[in-house]
Amino acid sequence: MIDGLPMGVPAAGLPRRVRVHEVGARDGLQNEKAIVPVEVKAEFVRRLAAAGLTTIEATSFVHPKWVPQLADAEQLMPLLAGLGDAPETGGAGLRLPVLVPNERGLDRALALGVREVAVFGSATESFAKANLNRTVDEALAMFAPVVAKAADAGVHVRGYLSMCFGDPWEGPVPIERVADVSRRLLDLGCDELSLGDTIGVATPGHVTALLTALNEAGVPTERIGVHFHDTYGQALANTLAALQHGVTTVDASAGGLGGCPYAKSATGNLATEDLVWMLHGLGIDTGVDLGQLTDTSVWMADQLGRPSPSRTVRALSHKES
């Protein structure tokens, strides 16, 4: 079935190639209850790379007190040595970004030779307060020297922006506010943005309206990635709207890691397999081998001791068994 389906039928006006920004090892594992051994994490990243993913967010250099799941960042990165090297020098040419919350996190990452980092901002005051204990302005001020230092070191910077559609405390988030913070992240020197629908409430018209507003605010589509959550099942429909707008970078989490359907705290990450099924069905190239990716997610679900919440993983793995 993997061989024959989905039938590749391109739709008008969509990109020919999409870069999947794989967040399972960072965003996914950060939101899982289990703490995974560092060797398993390294093996997970290697398997994801072997399945054809070219950008794999590896870990976070946040203080271990806040995210014990990723407290082994210093141990993990050396295990991935070589994967990020250019093919000419014998590496896999993999992009292995890591999250850095502040200058201290950046210094730790730079000391390990990291070539890509990401900062994690919020479009809303409530979430900036809850997640960073700062106002939106204070968070941007904290990022300024991080982004500048990274740029000086020739390191690529991604700016995550959370709560771009709805916020659990504030409700719907005004589009102009998101456009404003996005513009300011680029002005700081971020190379690309990732617009997060952190609580999964977005719908396709909202996506189109936000992307249009961002363009009008001077943010070009090619610097925008989208990061949808499947909390209400909307992630793929929203992705389709983003593709129709010209977006070519889509975040997803292998096997839907971090979005366990059995937990009340489900963040509902879009599963990479569900995304790849749609992209391949649309005739869009991703470089990903869906069967190999599914096998990797089944393996990871075994490590975590619970089934994958990805519908595609469930359907394909039931088929095999």
Next chain:
Amino acid sequence: MIDGLPMGVPAAGLPRRVRVHEVGARDGLQNEKAIVPVEVKAEFVRRLAAAGLTTIEATSFVHPKWVPQLADAEQLMPLLAGLGDAPETGGAGLRLPVLVPNERGLDRALALGVREVAVFGSATESFAKANLNRTVDEALAMFAPVVAKAADAGVHVRGYLSMCFGDPWEGPVPIERVADVSRRLLDLGCDELSLGDTIGVATPGHVTALLTALNEAGVPTERIGVHFHDTYGQALANTLAALQHGVTTVDASAGGLGGCPYAKSATGNLATEDLVWMLHGLGIDTGVDLGQLTDTSVWMADQLGRPSPSRTVRALSHKES
């Protein structure tokens, strides 16, 4: 959260109103392991109607040997008496179609005063053989007198067409074959069609291509309903493509009934709540009260003794608890 979200942001070129064709009581319960008491079924339909659904497929007049879950069709319909009556005569004006496999099923339905029926055809020979033990031609020949007799009785006829995108035995299904069988169902006298992605493999470009081919074969969009399954998580993205093509009738199953994620035989019905979330987010009117519908699905899940597979039901009901 139900009050404020999703934020209604219309998208260009979409219909303003969509009719949700609720299939939970028939297609859903038919695919659940549990056999639900007839009083519970009647209460389910009444609650769905109270939540604002205007078309509720009630049951099937197939031989009880084949579908024991719906063997109580004769007992159920009298319990729903009045719901289908016109508002002028004190009824709810509800559309309550029932499935009829053949002339004998139609006669049983007509004897109970049913005003809408549906026949269930297949686009592929393999599924026609497996489901009806007939060729596609023989199945159409069997439907001919059913549709004619229904038309004589002034009864509205829906023609379901299964396996419109992929088939578990044959793989991808040629679009021209689906267009041909669709055209023949309309020629028999069917008033509307429901195009089924029975195994859930469709992607949005395939949907657009099929709808375009149907139009070219003389099937107008206003007579087409779409019936997507969420087996690979594609149902809402496919629905968006159908809406963009002008489709205004979408099938869905309250709470995702019939698509239990814990069963290997998951058919993966699109959950009505996930659909309504997207439609309301797009500013499209459905007449459905999402909170009341979710409560109904939680109640039904309790009757079945297992959680709802709908992401929206899970998210909204966790929120309340």
